[in-house]
Amino acid sequence: MYTIITENDESAWEDETGILYHFPKRYQRYLEPGTRLVYYKGKITNKLFSGKRLSDSPHYFAVAKIGKVYPDKESTKGDLFATIVDYTPFEKAVLAKNESGYLETIPDTRKNNYWRDGARVIDQYIYQKIISLAELGQVSESTPDYNASEALNDLDNLLESSSDGKASMRYVTTYERDPKYRKQAIAIHGNSCFACGFNFGEFYGEYADGYIHIHHRTPVSELGGPKSIDPETDLVPLCANCHSVVHRRRANTLSISELMELIEKTSNKSSKRDAVTGARS
The missing domain is CATH 3.10.590 (ph1033 like fold)
Structure with missing residues (x-):
């Protein structure tokens, strides 16, 4: 059509x-x-x-x-x-x-x-x-619009991931600065952290409204070359804390499900500790 x-x-x-x-x-x-x-x-x-x-x-x-x-x-x-x-x-x-x-x-x-x-x-x-x-000529079909090697050369605002025994590979939050993918991802997923639910605007007010990191589910070092980006499946909003934890260990970038498991475990521990403390008081 x-x-x-x-x-x-x-x-x-x-x-x-x-x-x-x-x-x-x-x-x-x-x-x-x-x-x-x-x-x-x-x-x-x-x-x-x-x-x-x-x-x-x-x-x-x-x-x-x-x-x-x-x-x-x-x-x-x-x-x-x-x-x-x-x-x-x-x-x-x-x-x-x-x-x-x-x-x-x-x-x-x-x-x-x-x-x-x-x-x-x-x-x-x-x-x-x-x-x-x-005078455009023939309009072509979709072509890959993301090149991992270009992102790896961008040294601004980066987080690192790598594998033991291999040359260090830098994971760059390219999409946080790309207005196209950032806006599409936020429109689809919202601007609250996908893992913990934190919302900068709700916590800090209007000054921070709309601020969020955009995380690529697959580390750049694993893409292996140009790849078309689907903001629904490839990108996810994370708060700064969760984004840092995902990339804390250079040899092991956490998946979103692994990150959410960590949050759930600590939440359960806190709930049990609060219940014990309340019973003793």
Whole structure:
């Protein structure tokens, strides 16, 4: 399926271009996983946004695909959000209307309200025509977007893991600093620690709201090369304490289940100790 999605300069939706797209449930059938997208902006209404657009006129400015779709936990209306993959911005605007008319085919019954729809299904011919005008060439399928060797060379904000007798390998919290994966992981999992439940905003207030580490379930040293990232299955939010414990022993990076077992054991010990102390007092 091929779908146009509208991005407004000012919007109540918490969208992130090329990362997350929120939408009402009525568009769900147009935005299934794997759907090929064309990003669209309508006519500019506030000149302050001119510098952030490719054109003040209605135009298409990027292509992408729907990754996965999830319920929006913050919505009371059954709204949804999707992760965006394979985002490819255009270098120049593709105008929605040229000397030959509109690129999209507008049904006679929709001429008065067609452009109000935030998601509009198009056919492959129109999709390829937009790509051709953008001079992108053939848009390829998904390719690995993470390279372990690049991460291993990044020395900023790192935790280490390695194996005894082998050269030290550095595990880097790359995704904590990557706005795409960080935002997708938090949108899916929330910003409380997956292992212990700690939430920085609840404990420290507004100043720390939204802060959390993003942990890769499989250590970088074990990836063995480029790998596509699925923020639902590959990434998980951890507080700073839990993240440090996971990587405490260089030769043995704990799994999330092992970490949670440690927490459960110490919690049970504390409960028993409190019960004994209470009985003696």
